[in-house]
Amino acid sequence: MSFLSDEQRAVMLAHGAARQRGEALDPWPVLKLHTLDAGAVWLLTELAADGDTAYGLCDAGIGQPELGSVQLSALAAVRGPQGQRIVADPYFRPRQPLSAYLADAQRDGSIND
Numbered sequence: 001m002s003f004l005s006d007e008q009r010a011v012m013l014a015h016g017a018a019r020q021r022g023e024a025l026d027p028w029p030v031l032k033l034h035t036l037d038a039g040a041v042w043l044l045t046e047l048a049a050d051g052d053t054a055y056g057l058c059d060a061g062i063g064q065p066e067l068g069s070v071q072l073s074a075l076a077a078v079r080g081p082q083g084q085r086i087v088a089d090p091y092f093r094p095r096q097p098l099s100a101y102l103a104d105a106q107r108d109g110s111i112n113d
Contacts, residue, residue, distance in 0.1 A: 003033055003072055003088045004047075012047035012054065019046055019055075026099045029056060032092035032113070037080035041111040042070060045098050057101050057111060065105035067098075 004012070008030050015027050029043035031054075039061030046055040052073050059065035075086050095113065105111045 003075070003086075004031060009047065009051075012044065013049070013051075016046040016048050016055070020049075026097045028094040028097050029092075029101065030094075031056075032089040033075060033086050034089055035061070035078075035080045035086055036084040037082040038084075039110065040080075040086070041065075042075070043094075043098065043101055043111060043113070044070075057098060057105060059105060059111045061110070063109040065102070065109070065111055067102060 011030050019025055027045045029045055031044045033042040041059045044054045044056035052071050053069050054072055055069050057065055058068050058070055078086050
C-alpha cells in the first residue's frame with residue numbers, strides 16, 4: 001500500500017535530503033495520514049532516501065503529539081480498533097509550517113487540522 005503520490009514522494013524526498021545535508025527546515029506538511037476509527041494523525045514533511053522512513057508531527061491519539069519518524073510500511077500494516085486501515089486524507093491542504101502545527105498540537109493535546 002502506498003500512501004504517497006509521485007509528486008508528494010518527490011517533495012518529501014527533497015525535504016529529507018535537505019535535512020540530511022544539515023539545512024534548517026520548517027516545511028509545510030506534504031501528507032496527512034489518519035485513522036478512520038481512532039484519533040491518530042500524522043502530518044508528514046520528509047522522506048528518507050530509503051523511501052520508507054517519514055518524518056513529521058505524529059499523534060497516536062493519546063494526547064501527546066510529537067515530532068518524530070515513522071515507517072510507512074509499519075503504518076500500512078496497522079488496523080484501528082474496528083479493523084480500519086490508516087489512510088491519506090485527500091482533502092488535506094496545509095495552512096502553516098510544521099512548527100506552527102507542533103505549537104498548536106502541544107497546546108491542544110492533539111492535531112486539529
